[in-house]
Amino acid sequence: MTAELTNPTAADAASRTARSKRRTATDFAAEGEPFVWALGGALAIGILMIVGFLFLVMWNGVVTFFPKTIAVVTAGNGDVFAGEPVRSEQYRPTAEALAALQPTARAKIATADGFAGRTLYRVGNYDLYGEDFRWVADHDVRRVEYPAGLMLVERLEWGPFIGTIKAVTTGGGAARPAAEIGTAAIDAAHATARERWERIHRIERGDIGAVNHWLDKERLRLRKVELADGIDSAGYRTAERRFAEREAVLKQDYDRLAAEAAALRAEDAKDTITFADIGGKEKTIALSAVVRMYAANDLGLAAKLGVYFSRWWEFLADVPREANTEGGVFPAIFGTFVMTLLLVIAVTPFGVITALYLREYAKQGRLVSIVRISVNNLAGVPSIVYGVFGLGFFAYIVGGTIDQLFYAERLPSPTFGSGGLLWSSLTLALLTVPVVIVATEEALAAVPRSMREGSFACGASKWQTIRYVVLPRAMPGIMTGVILAMARGAGEVAPLMLVGVVKLAPELPIDGFFPYIHLERSFMHLGFHIYDVGFQSRNSEAGKPMVFVTTMLLIALIAVMNASAIIVRNRLKRRFMGSQF
Amino acid sequence: MAVAEKIAPGASSTVYHVKKGEQGTVLDIDDFNLWYGTSQALFDVSMTIERGLVTALIGPSGCGKSTLLRSLNRMNDLIDGLSIKGSVLLEGADIYDKRADVIALRKRMGMVFQKPNPFPMSIFENVVYPLRVDGVRDRRRLEETAEQALRGAAFWDEAKDRLQENALGLSGGQQQRLCIARAIAGDPEVLLMDEPCSALDPIATAKIEELIDELRGHYSIAIVTHNMQQAARVSQNTAFMYLGRLIEYGETRAMFTVPKVRQTHDYVTGRFG
Numbered sequence: 098m099t100a101e102l103t104n105p106t107a108a109d110a111a112s113r114t115a116r117s118k119r120r121t122a123t124d125f126a127a128e129g130e131p132f133v134w135a136l137g138g139a140l141a142i143g144i145l146m147i148v149g150f151l152f153l154v155m156w157n158g159v160v161t162f163f164p165k166t167i168a169v170v171t172a173g174n175g176d177v178f179a180g181e182p183v184r185s186e187q188y189r190p191t192a193e194a195l196a197a198l199q200p201t202a203r204a205k206i207a208t209a210d211g212f213a214g215r216t217l218y219r220v221g222n223y224d225l226y227g228e229d230f231r232w233v234a235d236h237d238v239r240r241v242e243y244p245a246g247l248m249l250v251e252r253l254e255w256g257p258f259i260g261t262i263k264a265v266t267t268g269g270g271a272a273r274p275a276a277e278i279g280t281a282a283i284d285a286a287h288a289t290a291r292e293r294w295e296r297i298h299r300i301e302r303g304d305i306g307a308v309n310h311w312l313d314k315e316r317l318r319l320r321k322v323e324l325a326d327g328i329d330s331a332g333y334r335t336a337e338r339r340f341a342e343r344e345a346v347l348k349q350d351y352d353r354l355a356a357e358a359a360a361l362r363a364e365d366a367k368d369t370i371t372f373a374d375i376g377g378k379e380k381t382i383a384l385s386a387v388v389r390m391y392a393a394n395d396l397g398l399a400a401k402l403g404v405y406f407s408r409w410w411e412f413l414a415d416v417p418r419e420a421n422t423e424g425g426v427f428p429a430i431f432g433t434f435v436m437t438l439l440l441v442i443a444v445t446p447f448g449v450i451t452a453l454y455l456r457e458y459a460k461q462g463r464l465v466s467i468v469r470i471s472v473n474n475l476a477g478v479p480s481i482v483y484g485v486f487g488l489g490f491f492a493y494i495v496g497g498t499i500d501q502l503f504y505a506e507r508l509p510s511p512t513f514g515s516g517g518l519l520w521s522s523l524t525l526a527l528l529t530v531p532v533v534i535v536a537t538e539e540a541l542a543a544v545p546r547s548m549r550e551g552s553f554a555c556g557a558s559k560w561q562t563i564r565y566v567v568l569p570r571a572m573p574g575i576m577t578g579v580i581l582a583m584a585r586g587a588g589e590v591a592p593l594m595l596v597g598v599v600k601l602a603p604e605l606p607i608d609g610f611f612p613y614i615h616l617e618r619s620f621m622h623l624g625f626h627i628y629d630v631g632f633q634s635r636n637s638e639a640g641k642p643m644v645f646v647t648t649m650l651l652i653a654l655i656a657v658m659n660a661s662a663i664i665v666r667n668r669l670k671r672r673f674m675g676s677q678f
Numbered sequence: 679m680a681v682a683e684k685i686a687p688g689a690s691s692t693v694y695h696v697k698k699g700e701q702g703t704v705l706d707i708d709d710f711n712l713w714y715g716t717s718q719a720l721f722d723v724s725m726t727i728e729r730g731l732v733t734a735l736i737g738p739s740g741c742g743k744s745t746l747l748r749s750l751n752r753m754n755d756l757i758d759g760l761s762i763k764g765s766v767l768l769e770g771a772d773i774y775d776k777r778a779d780v781i782a783l784r785k786r787m788g789m790v791f792q793k794p795n796p797f798p799m800s801i802f803e804n805v806v807y808p809l810r811v812d813g814v815r816d817r818r819r820l821e822e823t824a825e826q827a828l829r830g831a832a833f834w835d836e837a838k839d840r841l842q843e844n845a846l847g848l849s850g851g852q853q854q855r856l857c858i859a860r861a862i863a864g865d866p867e868v869l870l871m872d873e874p875c876s877a878l879d880p881i882a883t884a885k886i887e888e889l890i891d892e893l894r895g896h897y898s899i900a901i902v903t904h905n906m907q908q909a910a911r912v913s914q915n916t917a918f919m920y921l922g923r924l925i926e927y928g929e930t931r932a933m934f935t936v937p938k939v940r941q942t943h944d945y946v947t948g949r950f951g
Contacts, residue, residue, distance in 0.1 A: 545795070547791055547793055547795040548795050548797060548798075549756075550753060550756070550789075550791065550795070551789075551791060551795040551796075551797065551857070551860075552797065552807070552811075553753065553756065553784065554751060554753060554784055554787075554788070554789035554791075554861070555784070555785075555788075555807050555808040555811060555860065555861075555864065556781050556782070556784040556785035556808055556811055556812070556864060557781075557807070557811040558781055558811070561811045565797070565799075565807070565810070565811070566797050566798070569798050569799070570798045672798070672844060673798035673846075
């Protein structure tokens with residue numbers, strides 16, 4: 098009896114342990130673990146790539162404007178030059194180069210498996226040397242020093258100058274040695290000269306520009322009368338008389354301003370500064386042509402930061418110079434921003450209305466399916482094709498027609514008939530409209546049926562239901578689509594090169610002259626700026642840091658615009674979607 | 679066995695013992711048939727909704743009671759492939775007439791749904807929505823209507839201090855009472871309720887039932903419910919439907935105590951369904 102009783106319990110316990118053993122031994126694959134790892138791995142790789150890219154851009158972008166020290170290098174053959182070390186690398190010298198080397202240097206390279214080190218120096222002084230950068234092999238360096246007193250001079254032309262200040266002339270007097278004047282006085286003279294230069298700039302670009310603008314306006318008015326009434330009409334003669342009067346007045350203004358500018362220029366020419374490079378070669382330029390100069394090896398941290406932020410300010414707020422490799426990118430920032438804004442204004446109603454019709458009104462059938470597939474496929478068309486279309490359709494056909502109808506007096510020079518801000522925005526709107534349509538359709542489909550029924554049951558018409566209930570509820574989803582479209586559009590470059598982006602735009606698309614917003618003007622864009630600086634400039638080595646900085650700026654601009662759109666969307670989400678659904 | 683006999687085609691004829699309303703008839707459903715595509719959902723339904731009374735529609739799931747209710751304000755129009763035969767007369771005028779104005783019809787009928795469906799806007803805007811779609815702009819009138827409707831739906835005391843808050847933040851029971859307020863804000867003649875308490879807890883249910891009782895007399899109410907106790911508590915007339923047919927339609931008390939048809943008896947005593 099007892100045996101019978103105990104036996105089953107023992108068997109039970111045995112089977113239980115067997116079961117639990119089997120449970121822990123569940124096959125790894127059966128638990129789905131490998132898939133979890135694969136999914137996690139894929140995510141990790143994606144994140145790593147994005148973070149790595151951002152880090153690369155940030156790191157290179159952030160340090161670009163920080164002042165570097167200037168090294169004075171004495172080469173093996175006795176040559177002496179000064180420059181900012183840019184980067185070092187390992188390379189394999191050619192056989193001939195090796196043969197020409199000292200035996201000790203050759204032996205050293207042999208022990209390093211045939212590799213030798215070299216450093217790239219930015220030597221500047223392009224006007225004197227004909228090169229900006231110089232590679233120096235490590236075995237060719239006899240001595241590297243960082244002497245005090247060496248200046249880095251950023252100039253309006255010819256790039257930076259590295260050397261010392263030899264003499265300064267002020268007010269057309271005799272040149273006085275730098276040591277006699279003192280740094281403080283030089284800086285003061287420099288500040289005065291820069292101020293005067295800016296005044297000249299203001300007169301020539303601003304005031305004289307305005308006179309030219311008004312003169313142009315009068316000329317166009319006359320031409321308009323000529324086109325309307327003919328050259329022999331009484332109206333034309335009156336207009337001509339009027340034009341002559343106005344022209345005389347404006348000419349007076351012009352002469353006065355030109356004289357003022359000429360006087361300032363004459364004064365400006367009296368202030369000069371003479372630099373000497375490390376080898377003693379001298380170079381005299383106008384004091385106002387110096388943008389910024391500092392004794393690179395003598396700066397403390399605070400002074401370095403001062404230079405750093407002054408360079409950032411120039412970059413963000415100034416216009417570019419020297420084929421875009423120097424100066425600022427303000428026109429490009431502004432152009433990118435305005436274009437993206439216009440893109441959003443154009444793409445949102447267009448996409449939303451299309452999606453509303455497709456989802457709410459059109460009879461769901463084969464035709465609508467075909468339309469939907471076509472819309473989705475549009476997103477896959479190469480963007481350059483949109484550029485060609487934009488140029489052909491918007492600029493030449495639509496713009497050409499507008500020119501003939503409304504701006505006939507300006508022909509043959511095109512107004513809307515060539516690439517410009519408006520056509521660029523519309524082209525990009527076309528490019529991004531599938532994104533908005535798809536997102537809006539999804540959002541509309543996600544509006545609960547019960548909500549629509551509730552509205553219909555209150556006696557609302559279909560449009561009222563859409564207007565008051567469906568659209569508000571779908572708004573966050575629509576915003577998501579707009580955000581995606583914005584991000585896509587702001588980073589697009591290829592089509593823009595055909596429909597309105599230029600290397601250097603003379604005027605901003607928004608200014609103080611009626612009608613204030615000039616949508617027909619060509620503009621600058623950060624994306625194109627990157628391409629231009631990095632690959633189209635005289636010397637790509639100088640453009641490289643600018644590529645990183647501009648990329649950083651473009652990413653930051655898009656991030657800021659997206660973030661503000663996301664904030665708006667989240668606010669809408671809180672308002673229109675309760676926890677209920 | 680008796681059940682099978684009763685629902686055999688052609689053999690069905692509704693048994694009536696309706697309590698007549700003192701104010702006459704508001705809706706007259708006559709030989710109404712309805713198809714979703716090719717499958718028929720309603721078979722020869724004929725019944726009247728008495729003015730000022732509460733009419734309950736009961737029956738097992740899928741018997742067509744919701745379909746019938748939604749036919750009364752043509753909510754089924756939204757469904758593709760719907761076809762009907764027969765007529766529904768609202769005060770003598772066929773609502774399925776070609777020239778009938780659906781929007782005007784729906785304004786005469788408030789509807790409360792199974793799941794509370796407030797709109798994504800403030801409590802106030804929710805309540806005055808029927809007036810908004812009519813184009814009413816007068817602030818005073820909107821406010822008066824809102825208060826009246828919210829009082830009518832026994833929701834005023836809770837809502838009066840938070841009229842501008844988002845309606846989606848309310849609890850389920852509050853949302854349903856808001857939907858009732860919205861349904862009566864347009865001052866309809868008929869109130870259609872499609873299982874208004876099925877998503878609510880017992881306390882909220884009790885409140886809504888109390889409310890239905892108070893609204894009776896002023897509105898004619900048709901209510902679909904799964905809950906037979908509820909039907910017995912709130913309604914004066916009850917219609918029992920089964921497989922798309924109206925089996926028995928009569929005074930509620932008699933329906934639940936001495937039903938004249940065997941199937942009704944089986945259903946109300948819980949033997950099937």
